[in-house]
Amino acid sequence: MGNRSSEDAVARLMAEMTLAEKIGQLNLLAAGEGLTTGAATDTPLAKRLDAGEVGAIFGTKSLASAQALQERALAGSRLKIPLFFAEDVIHGHRTVFPLPLALAASWDMALIEATAGFAAAEAAAEGLHQVYAPMIDVTRDARWGRMAESPGEDPHLAGAIAAAMTRGLQGTDPAAPGRVAACLKHFVAYGAPLSGRDYDNASLAWEDLLEIYLPPFADGVAAGAASVMAAFNAVNKLPMHAHGPLIEGWLRGRTGFDGLVVSDYTGIRELSAHGLGAPATVVLRALAAGIDMDMVGEDYLTHLPALAETGLKAPEAGLTLSAERVRALIDRACARVLGFKAGLGLLDDPWRGLTGSPAAPDRAEGRKLARKAAARSAVLLKNDGLLPLSPDTRLALIGPLADDRANMLGTWSVSGRAEDVTPLLEAVGALAAPPPSHAAGCNLVEDDWLIERLNVHGTTVTRDPRSEANMLAEAVAAAKAADVVLVALGEAKEHAGESSSRLCPDLPAPQRRLLDALATTGTPLVVAVFAGRALALGGIEQQCGALLYAWHGGIAGPEGVADLVFGRAEPSGRLPVTLPAAPGQTPLSHAEDPTGRPWTGRFAKFRTGWLDLADDSQPYPFGFGLSYTEVDYGPPRLSATEARPGERISLSVTLTNTGARPAIETVQLYLSDPEARITRPARRLVAFCQVELAPGEEREVTFEIGAEMAQYPLAPSLEAAEWVRDPGRILLHVGPNSRDTLSETLTWLA
Structure with a gap:
């Protein structure tokens, strides 16, 4: 989101701000009942605004409420630093679209982008600048209730959805009229809790983290997502709100993400319940890990002023930070908050998006969509x-x-x-x-x-x-x-x-x-x-x-x-x-590992093999769905059966609509690697496309195959992870779902 002029604006503000003003920018509070313009209310929120101790507000329910809060914040800020406003806009705003999991079932990225675009326009018309979406937590356990908000079980499909929703919400510029900043959530592996229990921790191979749960975030970042929200869970024993190796290391270091990272609701405070130390200790662990804003808990506001003067020695938590280092971390987080506001155009115009123009989109058109x-x-x-x-x-x-x-x-x-x-x-x-x-x-x-x-x-x-x-x-x-x-x-x-x-x-x-x-x-x-x-x-x-x-x-x-x-x-x-x-x-998923x-x-x-499940009662496989017609798949054809790295091979298949009604067919390509250094999934989705077929129509679909499709991580640790690819054969499976496929063998030469 940054550019030279916004960087200069941030630098000028940072040079003038006091320590208290910087810490105030890290405070993200709920609107509650909001405020009325000109009201002399004495609520805790009003006091914070009057003291310049709030950086952003979420949960406003009207344009008038956002306007009143902004007015109060500007009056209480010595340097007239504006708020930004956020809300949960998960699958539509006033116009509610199907659940994210349902939209994922469309496999239609243009449709998903359109629904996100309409939601953005409705949200922006109510003075919102950021929405806590898309949620791109890959999940394979139906016991977990937040599967409803997820893109499903596959990282390739989830990554396509992350990019489509980011494009729909932000357009080419989240500061443009009718657009909002996306916030990818929940970083990371929140959809992999033990036993499907919400908020529970995820213990998994680093290879699974790198190949299943992280790629959708990389795709969202590549699409330009302006912000990310941390997850409540721990990953391999380290809670995400203190997971510097993943936030500062992977997210910022590997993907190049330069936006804002916000906590989830009281997520910083909950680090103490995770067992990471006393309140002051966990505040510094979160700040050092890269959590820029503290949602609701006000723990940054409470503890950072003293910590910036004294530093902290907490040997029981393996943490020692000087006062100078604490102040540097505060500066880093504050600059990111201000940079986010600059990217939204708020440092140039604090009332950007709060004037009621453009108006909300036509809800009749939204209903059709x-x-x-x-x-x-x-x-x-x-x-x-x-x-x-x-x-x-x-x-x-x-x-x-x-x-x-x-x-x-x-x-x-x-x-x-x-x-x-x-x-x-x-x-x-x-x-x-x-x-x-x-x-x-x-x-x-x-x-x-x-x-x-x-x-x-x-x-x-x-x-x-x-x-x-x-x-x-x-x-x-x-x-x-x-x-x-x-x-x-x-x-x-x-x-x-x-x-x-x-x-x-x-x-x-x-x-x-x-x-x-x-x-x-x-x-x-x-x-x-x-x-x-x-x-x-x-x-x-x-x-x-x-x-x-x-x-x-x-x-x-x-x-x-x-x-x-x-x-x-x-x-x-x-x-x-x-x-x-x-x-x-x-x-359960289509991408389970084979066994001996x-x-x-x-x-x-x-x-299956379950003693108490009839053998004729089988799961419906990933990618499955019927039409009111029949689509026949011809045998797949490879342009070559051997290839060297760097070469591109095409796989083609001919589809024929043999029925009397039109079809929208989602053609799916899966890959298996039967001879690798470690056990690989039985099959992985690597590409898909949708084609429309009139009754009787025949159409050829072609996928381009590259050696990178067969890459996989070897990860004795997160820091030592490397992506490798082996010469030898891979199996390519094409069909209407993950089960009913036709296969070809391609050999990659050394």
Whole structure:
């Protein structure tokens, strides 16, 4: 973000600032209730602003609130240094798009960039300068609730999404009208917690860190991301808020990142609970590691003034810093904060983005984009010719999410409003004649304690006072009177998200009983699953004629489902995560390492081998998804079967749409390295592309293969890591998903 003029502006300010003013710039606080322009409030936030002790604010809910806070901050700053304003804009702002995990299922980078661009324009119109997105934590454990916000299980797909979202949020300049600064999070391996427990630590091989969890951050930095947020977890015993080798070493040293690093909510204070020392000690550990701003905890504000005078000797923590060194670290962090503000244009114009111009984008256009995104994100897992339905089908719409608004928004939709959602009952009714009959059939969940927990951010789950027997009887009667039943099942919005780990990520028991009852009616079932994670669906496919994984699709999620059900849109979503057949199979991914005794014979698929899982109940593989047509893959062809490093080889495959409907096909290329210095994943995604095929159309798709695709890290430690490539054969697999591929062998010569 820096340039010569902004560097000069930062240098001039730094030369004039007092130590207290520099420390104040490192303080990142929550807006709370905000302030009113001209009000003489005596709140803690107002006092901080009056004393020039705040560098930025997050969580403002209106342009007027941001304006009032900026006015107060400028009045309290001797040098008139402005605030910047931030917010969680995870999958849209007021216009809520599908969950990040759902958008990942589109595999459509142009679409993802467009949704981020619209979100940026809405956020900027409310005076926001930075958003805490994209979240690019690769995750392979469905028990972890924040899978909902993730890009899924694959680093290559996650890296493409990191770049697309950064481009959408920032454009070519985050200071431009209608743009905001991206903040890559959570750095790093937050998506790899032990047992899927949120906030838990990650213990993993350095090779896995370098090849799975770090690459999406490198891709986001390469796309120009202006800021990064540290993760709550520890990586290999060192908490990320004190992980200098990864923040100052890898992030800044290896990728060249020169932007702002912020803590997560009280993340610096929590280092003491991690066992890293007393409050003053952990403050210096965080500052030395490269955490530039302290979110909410105010630990920098509390401890740095004294530490800058005395330094610190903490032999129990292996930390000794002179006062001079402490002041140098304060200067480093303050210069980064000011540089970030300069890059946003705020040092030139403190009111940049706070004047109400440009106005918010047209929400009607946003809704069209949200509806398209919902349809493109849903994944068709099964279809026995049942879909698409004719609009004159006698349809029964049954399930606890059939007439739901609030849960469709999904987790972390902080500025979304339930009244903006068109529920599935209305969306289907708008396209069907006659309109569908309706029955809830069951409660979403049955335990009172769980209902209370799911309503932690407002009531989204209520209990029907009728008995389960009565609700089931009503649903069965409606099903028997219909030609087809559309069953709306899944999770509440707060089933997924932060601090929402689940021991058994599957459909709640009342919904399973409802599905069992409906299956006995003999009426064909179309099941739509609205969820925030990879739920275990084993057995469901045997009870229905069509199965659609719809995720939490945002304000237009149900409308996107209706478009697919009636054939107004073509199914094109592909899974960004492996769906386990049973909860106990997680963690699970397409890129598992082979073992010395792989499963063979009837247990070959995904090496299941579970005694309590039928061998015909298999996971849905990464990259899987069906269309309303058939696309045939011809045999892959290599331009050469041998090559030397530096040469480029092409792999081509001919696709043919053999059906009567158009297709959007996501062609996926995987690589295996069967003879390496260390065990390599069974297959890795290395490239993909989407092509549109008209009925009967034939098209050739070509991928370019380079030796760098076969590189991998050897890492006895982070500092000693090196990337190597071996001569010899590699296997290239091309197909519509990670399982159903055709292969060719390419040999790299020494």
